[in-house]
Amino acid sequence: MIEITGLKKRFGQQEILKGIDLTIEEGEVIALIGRSGCGKSTLLRCINFLEEYHAGTISMDGVELWYRCDKNGNRVRRSTAEIAACRQLMGVVFQQFNLFPHMTALQNVCLGPRYSQKVKPDLAESIGRKVLTDVGLAEKVDAYPNYLSGGQQQRVAIARALAMRAKVLLLDEITSALDPQLVGEVEDVIRNLTHEGITMILVTHSMSLAREVSHRIAFIDDGLICEIGTPEQVLDRPSSPKLNEFLSI
Amino acid sequence: MNSNDLIMLLKASGYSITLSVGAITGGTILATLLVLLAFSPSRILQFIYRVCMWVIRGTPWLVIAMLVFLSLHGMSIRIGRYYAGWLALSICFSSLFAEVIRGAIIAIPETVFDSTKSLALPRLIVLRKVLIPLVLRQGLPPYINVCVMTVKGSSILSVIGVWELTYASREIIERNLTVFQTLFAAAAIYFVICFILDRLGRNLETRLAARGFAHDLAEGKQND
Numbered sequence: 001m002i003e004i005t006g007l008k009k010r011f012g013q014q015e016i017l018k019g020i021d022l023t024i025e026e027g028e029v030i031a032l033i034g035r036s037g038c039g040k041s042t043l044l045r046c047i048n049f050l051e052e053y054h055a056g057t058i059s060m061d062g063v064e065l066w067y068r069c070d071k072n073g074n075r076v077r078r079s080t081a082e083i084a085a086c087r088q089l090m091g092v093v094f095q096q097f098n099l100f101p102h103m104t105a106l107q108n109v110c111l112g113p114r115y116s117q118k119v120k121p122d123l124a125e126s127i128g129r130k131v132l133t134d135v136g137l138a139e140k141v142d143a144y145p146n147y148l149s150g151g152q153q154q155r156v157a158i159a160r161a162l163a164m165r166a167k168v169l170l171l172d173e174i175t176s177a178l179d180p181q182l183v184g185e186v187e188d189v190i191r192n193l194t195h196e197g198i199t200m201i202l203v204t205h206s207m208s209l210a211r212e213v214s215h216r217i218a219f220i221d222d223g224l225i226c227e228i229g230t231p232e233q234v235l236d237r238p239s240s241p242k243l244n245e246f247l248s249i
Numbered sequence: 250m251n252s253n254d255l256i257m258l259l260k261a262s263g264y265s266i267t268l269s270v271g272a273i274t275g276g277t278i279l280a281t282l283l284v285l286l287a288f289s290p291s292r293i294l295q296f297i298y299r300v301c302m303w304v305i306r307g308t309p310w311l312v313i314a315m316l317v318f319l320s321l322h323g324m325s326i327r328i329g330r331y332y333a334g335w336l337a338l339s340i341c342f343s344s345l346f347a348e349v350i351r352g353a354i355i356a357i358p359e360t361v362f363d364s365t366k367s368l369a370l371p372r373l374i375v376l377r378k379v380l381i382p383l384v385l386r387q388g389l390p391p392y393i394n395v396c397v398m399t400v401k402g403s404s405i406l407s408v409i410g411v412w413e414l415t416y417a418s419r420e421i422i423e424r425n426l427t428v429f430q431t432l433f434a435a436a437a438i439y440f441v442i443c444f445i446l447d448r449l450g451r452n453l454e455t456r457l458a459a460r461g462f463a464h465d466l467a468e469g470k471q472n473d
Contacts, residue, residue, distance in 0.1 A: 048367050084369040092367035098360045102382045111378065112368040164368065 001026040001199060002047070002168065007056035009039075009046055016042045017053070018223035026167075027197045031210035031231075034220035035246060040203045043220065044172050047201065048092050049083060060089060060168075088116055091161025095173040097153040099145040105132060105156045106141040112164045131159040135189050151182030158189055169193070171202040175209070207247070211235055219243045250427040255434065261417030262438045268335055268413055269400045269442075275339030276399065280346035287351050298347075305344035311405050313341050318409040334411035338403060345395045353388030354380070386457050393450030397443045404439075414438060 007020040016039045024030055032040040045051040047058055049066045058065050065086045070076045078086070099108050106128045114124040132141055135155040145153050154174055161169055171190070175183045187209055193200065194213045204210050210217050210231065217234040219227040219242075227234055227243050238244045286298040305313070317337035321328060328336075357380070365375045407416035418435040422428050 050363055050366060084371070087367060087369035090367070092363075094360065094363060096360055098364040100361070100364065100379055102386060103378075111370065111374075115371060115374040115378070116369040160368070 001028075001061060002201075003057075003059045003062075004043075004047070005057050007043070007046060007053055007058065009042055009051060009053040016223055017046070019056070020220075020223075020225060022218065022225060022228075024168075024199060024201065027199055028216065029194055029200045029202070029214045031214040031217045032201065032203045032220055033205070033207070033210055033217060033234075033246075034226075038220045039223045040220045041172055044092075044170050044201060044203050048087060048090055048170055050092075052077075060086070084116065088112075088164055089166055090168045090170055091164050091166035092170045093154070093157045093161050093172065093174050095176050097145070097150070097157045097177070099153055099156055099160070101145050104142050104144055105137060105148070105159075108145070108156055109160045109163045112160065117164065127163050127165075128159075131162045132156070134162070134192075135159045136185070149182060150178045151185045154178065154182075154186045155189055158186070162193075168199045168201065171200060171204075173203050173205065176205060207235060219246065221246075250421065250425065250430040250434070254421045254425070254427075254431070257417055257421065258414065258431075258434055258438060261412065261414045262442070264412060265400070265403050265414040265439075266442060268331075268338060268403045268406065268411070269396075271335045272338035272342055272399050272403065273396050275335060276342035276346045276395075279339055279343035280350055283343060283347040284350045284354070287347070288354065302344050302348070305340060306348075310338075310341045310402055311408060313337055314405055314409050330406075330409060330411045334403075334406035334409060334413075337409070338399065338406065341402060342395060342399050345398065346392070349388050349391045349395055350384065352391065353384040356387050357383050389450065389454055389457070393446060396450075397446055400442050400446065401439060 002022075002024040004020055004022040007017050008015065009017040020039075020043055022030075032043065034040045042051060046053045052066075057067070066078055066083060067075050068078055077083070100111070103111070106125065109128040109132060110124045113119040113127050114121060119127065129138070129141060132138060135158055137152060137155055137159065140148060140152060140156075143152075145156070148156065154177075158174070174190075175186050178186065183206075187206075190200075190202070190209070190213055200213075202210075202214070214231060216228060217231050218225050219234060219238075219240075221242050227238065227240050234243070235247065238247055283298055283301055286294045286301075289295060308316075314334065314337040317340065318330070318333045321333050321336075361379065361383070362375075365379055370379075403413060404415035406413060407419065410416070414435055418431045421431045
């Protein structure tokens with residue numbers, strides 16, 4: 001469904017991604033693990049084009065997403081409208097929730113359907129209420145983010161991503177900013193989503209979550225996919241010394 | 250100082266208020282245009298913004314007022330002292346308003362734009378639904394601050410012969426030498442105007458706080 005080939009990204013002189021190749025099947029849940037700074041979050045951000053990348057392709061169902069070739073064969077950015085259309089295929093949930101502080105939970109969630117997808121206001125609202133109910137926040141629809149706990153805010157953020165009815169969900173260390181006792185409620189939401197067959201790419205530091213929900217785990221080291229396989233292969237029988245070292249910490 | 254003088258002071262304060270409101274409006278419009286320069290992609294326009302800041306902010310209000318008045322006079326543009334004063338005051342405070350707006354914009358965390366991008370929101374919607382509401386909320390306290398300064402700053406227009414509260418007090422003093430009574434009365438009127446402005450600002454802040462904003466400042470953050 002998503003095919004990434006030869007993805008390279010650098011910040012200034014420093015090369016963060018050094019040629020990532022990764023194919024993700026429809027309905028698959030894939031976890032990206034690795035040390036801080038190894039490039040896993042950058043990879044996720046590149047997939048949503050929150051970061052531009054310098055080489056390589058990211059395609060979905062055979063169509064390259066963010067760049068195209070012009071008449072002379074140069075690589076050029078797609079138009080703003082095309083980029084917006086591609087972004088609607090994905091939902092992103094961020095580590096710091098990134099909710100809009102001046103909007104209620106429901107307003108946060110309805111914004112995408114209402115204005116990106118031009119859904120009628122009443123339909124957008126019913127979508128919003130439904131997804132908020134799905135993440136267990138039916139009573140909190142009118143609460144502002146400041147009045148919600150971290151776990152609740154993150155669930156609103158997940159609902160906001162789901163409201164776009166995206167095919168793919170990108171989750172960027174979504175439990176890292178939470179108190180330990182709040183992690184569970186957010187992980188529960190993710191577990192429920194795996195039953196619905198949504199394609200998910202999650203960056204995580206939680207090996208237990210990665211083992212539990214993902215079909216495959218990719219270990220990223222120094223800008224490359226160092227090892228990839230089923231949770232059992234990667235976590236129980238790591239073949240590379242680097243992964244072995246990473247897991248033993 | 251008799252009751253006629255007091256009525257005169259109150260009448261003059263009406264002019265001060267009109268001038269201030271006019272300068273706040275004019276200054277804000279000018280500031281918005283200036284801020285557009287500051288956030289334009291062109292380096293040259295950004296530089297022009299900074300030059301405007303240096304010049305306007307670095308020049309005393311009194312000097313700007315005289316410059317505006319005298320150069321309009323020199324160019325034979327006769328718009329009257331009142332409008333010249335309004336223009337001068339708007340220019341003086343445009344730089345302060347511009348920095349307030351710019352500050353409120355750069356206070357918006359970058360992560361907000363990650364959200365608007367990933368939600369694929371159109372630019373106009375981002376402006377209307379996210380940017381402007383956040384700027385209004387973050388910029389409100391310093392904005393009210395500059396508004397209060399504008400009210401007090403309107404007094405310098407007396408120098409270019411604009412009849413307002415300070416000018417009127419000087420007239421009264423020159424007529425009947427009641428220096429302290431008159432000045433105290435004028436100061437009290439300025440105080441009341443500024444106080445009302447401050448209350449209005451606070452009122453707005455609390456109302457916004459009730460809508461999920463600055464809540465942590467208003468009544469202690471309820472978290473987790």
